[in-house]
Amino acid sequence: MEENIKNTETSEEEVEVKSAAPEEEQEIGNIKISVDVVSTIAGIAASQTKGVAGMYSSFAGGIAEKLGAKKSPSKGVKVDMAEKSVKIDLYIVVEYGVRIPELAWELQEDVKNNVETMTGLEVEKVNIHIEGVSFASEETEEIAAEATAEEALPEGE
Numbered sequence: 001m002e003e004n005i006k007n008t009e010t011s012e013e014e015v016e017v018k019s020a021a022p023e024e025e026q027e028i029g030n031i032k033i034s035v036d037v038v039s040t041i042a043g044i045a046a047s048q049t050k051g052v053a054g055m056y057s058s059f060a061g062g063i064a065e066k067l068g069a070k071k072s073p074s075k076g077v078k079v080d081m082a083e084k085s086v087k088i089d090l091y092i093v094v095e096y097g098v099r100i101p102e103l104a105w106e107l108q109e110d111v112k113n114n115v116e117t118m119t120g121l122e123v124e125k126v127n128i129h130i131e132g133v134s135f136a137s138e139e140t141e142e143i144a145a146e147a148t149a150e151e152a153l154p155e156g157e
Contacts, residue, residue, distance in 0.1 A: 051106075052094060055093070
C-alpha cells in the first residue's frame, strides 16, 4: 500500500499519513503521527538493545526523575521529521566492555526497523551519540540481588 506523507499546517510535531486507497474505494480519513510517538518507539527499541546501559538525560531531567517524575521512554531521543523521512539522534550510555562500533550498528538497525515497521515512515538516519560509560560491576549487582531476596523472605525466617 502506497502512502503519501506531508506535514500538517497546524503543528510541526506531527506528520500526516494519507493512505492511497484503490480507485474504487473512498478515502476514510487521515493518520497523524506525533514526534513523541516516533521518539517513544525509538527510545524503547534503543533501551532494549544489549549493551545500552541507559539513555542520557539532561541534568534537569535526571533531578526530576529522582524527585519522582515519571520516566519517559523518549528520554535521550531527538527526532527531526521532514516531509517523507525521519532523522533520529540517540544519546546513550554504554556498558563498560562493549564494542561501541558493533553496538552502534545494531542500535541503528533495531531503531530503524522498529520505527519503519510501526509507523510506515522512512528512517533516513539514526545518529548515535555516546554520552558516557557505565561501570556497574558484578559485585554491585550481586549485592542488589541479595537485598531483593532478603526483602522477599517472610518475617521470622
